[in-house]
Structure formats: structure tokens, C-alpha cells
Amino acid sequence: MKTKKNFNLGSLISANSVPILFVIICAVMIPLSGLPANYLLNEVVTRLGRNTFLILSLLIPIMAGMGLNFGMTLGAMAGEMALIMVADWQIWGIPGLVLATILSIPLSILLGLLCGSILNRAKGREMITSYFIAFFMNGVYQLIVLYMMGSIIPIMHSTLKLPRGYGIRNTVSLLQMRQSLDNALAVSINGVKIPFLTLIIIALACLFIVWFRRTKLGQDMRAVGQDMNVARDAGIDVDRTRLISIVMSTVFASFGMIIYLQNMGNFPTYQAHTNIGMFCIAALLVGGASVDKASIRNVFLGVILFHTMFIVAPAAGGKITGDSMIGEYFRVFMSYGVITVALVMYEAKKRKENRTMGQQLANEQKAEEEGKTA
Amino acid sequence: MGNTTTLGNKTKLKELLDSFGLPRLIIAGFLLLLLIAAPIVGLDFATQITNIITRFSWNAVMVLAMVPMVHAGCGLNFGLPLGIVSGLLGATLSIELGFTGFTSFLVAILIATPFALLLGGGYGWLLNKIKGGEMMIATYVGFSSVSLMCMMWLLLPYKHPTMVWGFSAKGLRTVISLEGFYDKALANFLTIDLKKFGVNLVIPTGTLLFFALLAFLMWAFLHTKTGTAMTAVGSNPAFARAAGINVDKMRFISVIMSTWLGAVGILVYEQGFGFVQLYTAPFWMAMPAVAAILIGGASVNKASIGNVIIGTILYQGIVTMTPTVMNSAFQMDMSEVIRIVVSNGMILYALTRKTERGR
Amino acid sequence: MKTKTRSWIIRSAFVLVLVLLAVLMLRIGRGHTIYFDNRALEYQGATTAAPYKITVIVNGEQISKLYEKERCSVTNIGDKLELTVEVMQQKGGSETTSVYSLKVPHDLDGVIINLPGYMAGLPEEAYLEEFIPAPSTEKDDEAPPTTDDIGLGEV
Numbered sequence: 080m081k082t083k084k085n086f087n088l089g090s091l092i093s094a095n096s097v098p099i100l101f102v103i104i105c106a107v108m109i110p111l112s113g114l115p116a117n118y119l120l121n122e123v124v125t126r127l128g129r130n131t132f133l134i135l136s137l138l139i140p141i142m143a144g145m146g147l148n149f150g151m152t153l154g155a156m157a158g159e160m161a162l163i164m165v166a167d168w169q170i171w172g173i174p175g176l177v178l179a180t181i182l183s184i185p186l187s188i189l190l191g192l193l194c195g196s197i198l199n200r201a202k203g204r205e206m207i208t209s210y211f212i213a214f215f216m217n218g219v220y221q222l223i224v225l226y227m228m229g230s231i232i233p234i235m236h237s238t239l240k241l242p243r244g245y246g247i248r249n250t251v252s253l254l255q256m257r258q259s260l261d262n263a264l265a266v267s268i269n270g271v272k273i274p275f276l277t278l279i280i281i282a283l284a285c286l287f288i289v290w291f292r293r294t295k296l297g298q299d300m301r302a303v304g305q306d307m308n309v310a311r312d313a314g315i316d317v318d319r320t321r322l323i324s325i326v327m328s329t330v331f332a333s334f335g336m337i338i339y340l341q342n343m344g345n346f347p348t349y350q351a352h353t354n355i356g357m358f359c360i361a362a363l364l365v366g367g368a369s370v371d372k373a374s375i376r377n378v379f380l381g382v383i384l385f386h387t388m389f390i391v392a393p394a395a396g397g398k399i400t401g402d403s404m405i406g407e408y409f410r411v412f413m414s415y416g417v418i419t420v421a422l423v424m425y426e427a428k429k430r431k432e433n434r435t436m437g438q439q440l441a442n443e444q445k446a447e448e449e450g451k452t453a
Numbered sequence: 454m455g456n457t458t459t460l461g462n463k464t465k466l467k468e469l470l471d472s473f474g475l476p477r478l479i480i481a482g483f484l485l486l487l488l489i490a491a492p493i494v495g496l497d498f499a500t501q502i503t504n505i506i507t508r509f510s511w512n513a514v515m516v517l518a519m520v521p522m523v524h525a526g527c528g529l530n531f532g533l534p535l536g537i538v539s540g541l542l543g544a545t546l547s548i549e550l551g552f553t554g555f556t557s558f559l560v561a562i563l564i565a566t567p568f569a570l571l572l573g574g575g576y577g578w579l580l581n582k583i584k585g586g587e588m589m590i591a592t593y594v595g596f597s598s599v600s601l602m603c604m605m606w607l608l609l610p611y612k613h614p615t616m617v618w619g620f621s622a623k624g625l626r627t628v629i630s631l632e633g634f635y636d637k638a639l640a641n642f643l644t645i646d647l648k649k650f651g652v653n654l655v656i657p658t659g660t661l662l663f664f665a666l667l668a669f670l671m672w673a674f675l676h677t678k679t680g681t682a683m684t685a686v687g688s689n690p691a692f693a694r695a696a697g698i699n700v701d702k703m704r705f706i707s708v709i710m711s712t713w714l715g716a717v718g719i720l721v722y723e724q725g726f727g728f729v730q731l732y733t734a735p736f737w738m739a740m741p742a743v744a745a746i747l748i749g750g751a752s753v754n755k756a757s758i759g760n761v762i763i764g765t766i767l768y769q770g771i772v773t774m775t776p777t778v779m780n781s782a783f784q785m786d787m788s789e790v791i792r793i794v795v796s797n798g799m800i801l802y803a804l805t806r807k808t809e810r811g812r
Numbered sequence: 813m814k815t816k817t818r819s820w821i822i823r824s825a826f827v828l829v830l831v832l833l834a835v836l837m838l839r840i841g842r843g844h845t846i847y848f849d850n851r852a853l854e855y856q857g858a859t860t861a862a863p864y865k866i867t868v869i870v871n872g873e874q875i876s877k878l879y880e881k882e883r884c885s886v887t888n889i890g891d892k893l894e895l896t897v898e899v900m901q902q903k904g905g906s907e908t909t910s911v912y913s914l915k916v917p918h919d920l921d922g923v924i925i926n927l928p929g930y931m932a933g934l935p936e937e938a939y940l941e942e943f944i945p946a947p948s949t950e951k952d953d954e955a956p957p958t959t960d961d962i963g964l965g966e967v
Contacts, residue, residue: 130967169921172889174841181834200805207531207589208804211797214740218793226787236921237947255843255887354963389967402624405604411963412600419593426583426590600962733962 097417098367101384104413105391112394119390121271126386127379128261128277129342133335134359134378135284136328141373142292143324144304146206147360147418150194150325152213154332155352156220157187161333162340163224163251163348167234171255173263176341183333190216191329195322202307206370206422213356224348247348257344277338284331285375300324304371361385361414370425388413476802480748480767480795487774494781499653501774508769510640510660511725514667515718515742516749516761518711523756524675525707526687527580529746529803532591533739534599535576536715539568541602544720544729545625548634549613558635558724565716572598573712577705588753592739599735606731629729635720636727639663660725667714668758674710683707687754718742744768744796747803771795840890845922846870846914847885847943850878853929855938860928864903868927869896878927891916897931916940 092099109119133151140148161183165175194212201208228234229245241248261274291297302310303320311317336355340346363373365388366381389410396406492498515533522530543565552560576594580587607624611617616629630636642659674680685693686703694700719738723729746756749764776788848868853860868875868884871894876884886893895914898907910931916923922943929939 126967168838169843170838170841171843171887172841174837174889175843178834178837178841181830181837184830197801197805203585204588204804207592208801210589210592211800211804215794215797215801218790218797221790221793222787225790226785255889350965354965354967357963358967386967400608402607405607407964408600408603408607412597412604414963415593415597415600419590419597422586422590422593423579423583426586429586430582430584596962733964736962 108391108395112391128274136331143300150209151332152356153190154329155336158333158336172259187333191326195325364421511722518714521707521710528587532595534595536712537719537735540716540719558638569713569716573709577708847924865900867898
């Protein structure tokens with residue numbers, strides 16, 4: 080009886096080692112940073128509203144067995160381009176956001192189709208391929224935003240353009256749309272602003288994902304995620320299902336990026352999307368997700384833990400060494416480190432599973448043979 | 454009879470085309486275009502050639518570092534930053550210990566070696582545990598180590614005045630000048646300088662000879678028993694195992710070799726470039742090397758010295774010529790976009806090709 | 813066959829709804845910057861005098877008190893706004909309050925409304941003028957930075 084209890088605790092800790100590690104890190108760094116609790120709470124709530132939708136977009140590809148979708152950056156780019164257009168057309172406030180959302184849909188569907196079809200040609204290497212698709216698309220994005228916008232694509236306001244006359248400038252101000260979603264139903268409790276409308280939208284997205292898991296398409300995706308060959312034998316169009324999962328993820332990501340940017344208020348045109356994928360993936364992993372299994376619980380836990388660490392690290396680093404840069408490097412290191420650890424654990428587990436499966440097969444064969452001779 | 458031979462010739466051409474790859478043809482064609490355009494838009498042709506050869510000399514060793522791991526089936530070494538970090542440790546420690554001139558270069562290699570062995574060893578052990586997912590993990594191991602070193606560069610007790618921040622005398626600077634140290638240590642050795650003949654051609658023979666030495670050693674190694682065993686592991690692990698080769702050991706050795714070459718590679722780059730770049734600079738240094746070797750004809754599990762040479766020339770050619778030609782011709786600099794599209798497109802192309810043995 | 817056409821109809825309807833929604837957003841979300849001037853207006857030979865003080869209230873929120881020759885501005889989403897003015901004709905005189913529903917042309921970013929002219933009921937071409945901002949001479953960084961950042965920044 081005693082060994083059973085120990086075993087459960089041990090396996091519980093190892094299964095949730097990453098979140099527990101982050102809880103410890105936060106527990107150490109929060110008092111060290113000297114930041115007031117109110118400020119911290121407000122920051123975490125803000126980031127919850129800002130980033131959660133983006134992280135939710137990662138769930139569907141994981142369900143379909145495509146691993147961590149670094150290609151969500153493509154959705155982010157679609158959202159950015161839509162916002163640039165809407166800012167140029169001077170549509171403000173929530174109508175502007177709705178318009179941007181609608182505009183981004185065809186764009187993100189297109190990009191998602193592109194990404195998904197490339198990924199279908201790289202089965203078994205989805206993650207690193209999506210990683211490089213994001214980089215590649217950044218080049219295409221620059222081609223469009225830095226060269227075509229203002230010249231081939233008409234931009235009316237010169238305040239958006241670079242001094243040379245074409246191309247969008249380095250920072251696009253979203254002043255008139257800033258926080259329009261967040262402020263719409265905001266409630267301020269004790270200095271902590273809670274953006275209710277944003278949270279409601281996030282809740283709707285979660286409900287959608289839960290509902291989607293139960294639909295035929297969702298079940299198909301989970302089957303494909305489990306085992307592509309078995310799914311194919313069961314009559315599921317594996318390529319099409321995988322493609323749809325990426326398209327959905329990209330569309331979600333573009334919505335999420337619009338929510339993210341309306342909270343920021345302005346965005347660095349060429350930098351905003353470069354690391355968004357990495358940080359969202361890191362946050363998801365911190366919440367206890369793995370490359371092949373992620374739930375909504377992981378999303379929320381991850382956002383809270385990851386962003387708490389993100390906020391307190393520079394301050395804590397500053398207190399310890401007198402240089403807050405240490406803290407900034409530390410939080411970047413933790414982000415990359417947690418992804419590395421998750422990837423290693425996933426691959427190691429995969430190999431162990433294959434080995435035990437192979438072992439099992441060998442044992443069965445041996446037993447069969449012995450049964451025959453006996 | 455006559456008909457069959459002509460038919461045979463046609464398919465042979467098509468075969469050549471297919472194996473060479475359409476993207477490579479496009480890239481080679483593009484470079485040719487740039488070279489032809491250069492004198493037309495008023496650029497000095499010889500200077501362009503000098504630039505390409507110079508940048509080739511800086512980067513070739515790092516591209517060479519890709520070869521061992523590809524041979525051993527560990528994929529493209531996106532974890533090159535580990536080797537680079539070892540090299541940087543060698544460089545900074547060499548300066549810290551007071552060495553100058555050409556000696557500092559040799560000492561840097563000397564000090565970098567144990568670091569490379571250590572880091573490469575750990576990295577190789579890790580890769581053996583996760584066969585199949587090497588490339589993704591390599592990328593993130595590389596990133597994690599660079600960001601870890603970012604913290605280290607600030608914390609380690611370096612004291613040399615040329616390296617630390619002037620104000621606080623604590624923590625290394627982002628960029629450290631190598632003047633007085635091993636700046637152009639190799640490049641100035643046996644340089645062929647045609648400037649006095651009126652041609653703007655300067656060939657850094659020393660660096661090229663150094664690369665040739667390393668390339669020759671690599672080629673020789675690949676033809677030894679261990680080398681062929683390594684190649685066998687990469688091209689057909691089942692056969693290798695059946696032949697009694699220790700697959701894990703071969704992979705391990707390849708990773709250490711790759712890491713060490715990465716360390717030497719960054720030192721060669723620094724002596725050409727003239728500066729030691731710390732902090733976030735090594736972050737992105739694996740991609741150009743990977744793209745270069747892919748452009749040169751390598752695939753995820755096949756790479757030769759020829760690939761290294763051709764690839765580096767093509768890649769560095771495009772990277773150097775595009776901005777200069779475009780600026781002279783159109784007053785428009787699209788080089789950044791082209792660089793991103795070419796290098797990442799090349800990597801994507803390699804990743805989406807069907808491998809010879811299915812994974 | 814039937815289900816296929818049905819799903820196509822549903823998809824087309826969905827797309828149509830989105831398109832209509834987008835057009836609606838374009839109409840109601842147009843942002844304008846509206847400048848209010850309190851100055852005398854000359855139009856077709858007749859001069860409309862500027863009152864001593866106008867208190868400008870837009871959509872219930874007080875914007876400014878305009879003495880003669882002063883200007884205030886407000887940003888508004890949509891082409892219509894509710895303008896309340898409390899007019900004091902002479903110094904120390906009585907204040908009269910009027911409420912108007914001001915309509916701004918959809919295509920213009922910024923407009924200048926001459927309040928005396930507007931309140932006098934003059935046609936739009938009299939009291940409304942397009943606001944053209946002076947070209948800003950700020951030197952924005954020329955070339956976009958090479959994106960070599962590793963994540964040092966806010967998320």
C-alpha cells in the first residue's frame with residue numbers, strides 16, 4: 080500500500096515537472112523582485128487577456144499529431160496585415176477590430192493552406208518544417224509590407240509609410256483601436272483591470288475547442304494524431320484532416336494576434352511576429368503540455384506561470400546582480416530551455432514506446448513460436 | 454540503335470537536372486546574373502570577386518562542420534551555436550590570458566578544444582537519446598546555450614581592459630575588436646595582393662590554405678575505417694549495426710567533430726571579420742551554414758566536401774552581391790528579403806524532399 | 813449530392829454574412845477628427861458673428877470652452893455625433909443650449925466645423941472644411957531593422 084502511494088506521488092511530480100519547476104522559480108523570484116502584488120496581478124491579468132487566444136491556436140495541431148505549430152506566425156502575419164489596412168482606412172474602435180478580423184480570414188486561410196500542404200510533404204518532421212516556414216514567410220511578409228504596400232498596394236496615409244514613399248514604417252500606431260476590446264467591459268478591482276469582453280471571447284474560443292473535439296472532424300483529427308496509418312485504414316483522408324487543422328490554427332492565430340496588438344496599442348511592424356510563436360509555445364509547455372498532448376488547462380496554467388516569470392525575472396535579476404539584463408537573458412533562457420526539455424522528453428518517450436512496442440512484438444512472436452512447437 | 458542512344462542522352466540530362474535540383478539551378482543562375490550585372494551597373498568586377506572569396510574564406514569552415522553529422526545520420530547541425538560558444542570561450546580566454554598576435558589565434562583554438570569536446574560530448578549523448586528528432590532539438594539546444602552564455606558573459610570574472618565595459622569594468626562587451634590580437638592572422642599569411650597591378654583582387658591565401666587543410670583532413674578521415682563506418686551509420690543504420698558498428702559511438706564522434714569544427718570555424722570567421730561578437734550574435738549563425746551546404750547539393754543525410762565549397766561560394770556570393778548590385782542598379786535594397794527567402798527556402802526544400810531511406 | 817449543395821449554400825451564406833458585416837463595419841467605424849472653431853464666418857457676402865463663448869459638449873462629454881478665435885478637437889467613431897452647445901453671446905450674458913446631430917462626410921479624415929456658421933443653419937459648404945495636417949517633418953528611421961532579435965522584449 081505504501082509503495083503505491085509513493086509511486087503515485089513520484090509519477091505525479093515527473094508528469095508535471097515543468098509546471099512545478101516554474102512554480103518554484105516564481106515563488107523564489109516574486110519576493111526577490113520587490114514588485115507590489117497589485118502591480119503583478121494587474122500585469123498577469125493583462126497578459127492573460129492578451130496572449131491566451133494566441134496560445135489556444137496551438138491546441139488543434141497538437142490534437143492532429145502535428146506537434147508544436149511554429150507556423151502560427153503565419154496567422155500572426157495575416158492579422159498584422161489586416162490591421163495595417165484597417166488603420167489606413169481609418170476605421171476605429173471595435174468596428175475596426177471586427178473589420179480586421181474579417182479581413183484577416185481569407186489571408187490566414189490562404190497562408191494556412193500553404194503551410195499545411197508543405198507540412199504534408201514533410202511528415203515526421205512537422206515541427207522543424209513549420210519552424211522554417213515561419214522564417215520563410217517572414218521574408219514574404221517583408222516583401223509585401225516593406226515593398227509592395229505603398230507602391231502596388233495603395234496606402235492612403237503617408238504617416239504609415241516610410242520616408243522613401245513606399246513600405247510601411249517600423250511602428251504602426253493603433254492608437255484609435257488601442258484597448259478598445261479590453262476597455263469595452265472592463266472592471267477595475269483594487270487597481271487590477273479585468274477586461275471582461277476579452278475574457279468572454281477567450282471563453283467562447285475555449286467552448287468552441289471543446290465542442291470541436293466532439294465533432295466528427297475533431298474525432299478524425301484525434302485519430303490522425305494517434306496513428307496516421309490506422310486512421311487512413313479507417314477511411315479518414317489524413318492529408319485533408321491535417322491541412323484543416325493547420326488552417327484552423329492559422330485563423331485562430333490571426334484572431335489572437337489582433338487581440339494581442341489591440342492591447343499593445345502599437346506594433347513594431349517587422350518584429351511583432353518574430354518571436355510570438357516561440358513565446359506562446361513556451362507558455363503552453365510551461366503549463367504542462369507536451370508535444371503530443373495539450374489541453375485548455377495547460378493553456379491557462381501556462382499563461383499564468385510563464386508570464387509571471389517573465390514579469391519578475393528582470394526585476395529579480397536586477398536586485399541580485401545590479402543588472403536587470405541578467406533577468407531578461409534569464410527569461411529568454413527559460414523560454415528556450417523549457418522548449419528544449421519538452422522536445423527531449425517527447426522524443427525520448429517516443430523512442431521508449433517504440434522500443435517497448437518492438438519488445439512486445441518480439442515477445443509475442445516468441446510466445447507464438449513456442450506455442451507452435453509445444 | 455541511334456534512336457535509343459539519343460533517348461538515353463535525354464533522360465541522362467533530365468537525371469542530371471533532377472539530381473542537381475531546380476532550386477540550386479535557380480540560385481546558381483541568379484548568382485551568374487548578378488556577376489554579369491555587376492560591371493554593367495558600374496561595379497568593379499574584381500572587387501566583387503575579392504568580396505566573395507573573402508567571405509568564402511570566413512565561412513567555409515563552419516559549413517564544413519556540417520559534414521560529419523550529416524554523414525552519421527544526425528541531420529543538419531542546427532546546434533552549431535554550441536561549437537561557436539566553445540570558440541568564443543577560447544577567443545575570450547586567450548585574450549584574457551594575455552596572448553597577442555598570431556599566438557592568440559593558436560591559443561584560442563587550443564582553449565576552445567576542451568570546451569568543444571565537453572559540450573559536444575554532452576550534446577552527442579543527448580542526440581543519441583533522441584534519435585529521429587535531432588534537428589528540432591539541436592536548434593533549441595543551440596538557442597538555450599547561447600542565451601545561457603548571454604548571462605555568463607555578464608557574470609564571468611573577465612578583467613582584460615579591451616574586453617570589459619569601460620564604466621563598470623564588469624561583464625564583457627558585445628563586440629570586441631581583434632586588432633593587436635589575431636585580426637587577419639590567417640588572411641595576412643601569403644596574401645596574393647594584385648592591387649599593385651591595378652586589379653582590385655586580394656586573395657586571403659592563408660585562410661584558404663587553412664580551410665584546405667581542414668577539408669583535406671576531413672576527406673582523409675572519411676576514407677579511414679572510422680570514417681566509412683560513420684558514413685555507413687548515416688546511410689544505412691540497420692546494415693551498419695548488422696556489420697557490428699557501434700552506431701551510438703559513431704554518432705557521438707561525429708557530433709564532437711562537428712562541434713570542434715564549429716569552434717574553429719567561428720575563430721576563422723573572427724580573424725577575417727576582425728571582431729569577436731558575443732551575446733546574441735551566435736544565435737543565428739547556424740542557418741547560413743546549413744543553407745550554404747544545402748545549396749551546395751547536400752541533403753539531410755548526404756553531404757560532401759564539394760557541397761561545402763560550392764554551397765559556400767553560391768551562398769556568400771548571393772549574400773554579398775545582391776545588396777551591392779541592387780543598390781547600384783535600382784537604389785533599392787531588397788537583399789534582406791532575398792537572403793531570408795533563399796536561405797530558408799533552401800532549408801524548406803531539403804526538409805520536404807523524400808529521403809533516400811524513409812524515416 | 814443534396815448535402816453537398818446544402819453545405820455549399822451554408823458556406824456561401826456564412827461568407828455573405830461576413831462580407832455584409834465587414835461593409836457594416838466600414839460604415840459605422842469610420843474615424844474622424846473634428847475641429848470646432850469659434851470664429852466669425854464670411855459666406856456669400858454675409859458675415860455671421862462669433863459669440864463670446866461657446867461650450868462644446870460632444871456625446872455628453874464636455875470638450876472645451878471656446879472663446880473667440882479658439883479651436884478645440886475631438887475624435888469620433890462614426891459619421892454622426894451629438895453636439896451640444898452652450899452659447900454665451902455677450903460677456904456676462906445668458907447662456908442658450910442647443911443640441912444638434914452633426915453629420916460628417918464619410919470620406920474625410922479630419923474636418924473643421926465653423927460653429928457660428930453651423931449654428932446659423934448655413935449649408936455644409938459654408939461651415940465645413942477639410943482639415944489637412946501639415947506634413948510632419950519627423951525623421952523616422954530609414955531602413956527597417958534586421959530582425960535579429962532573440963526575444964529580448966515584451967510579450
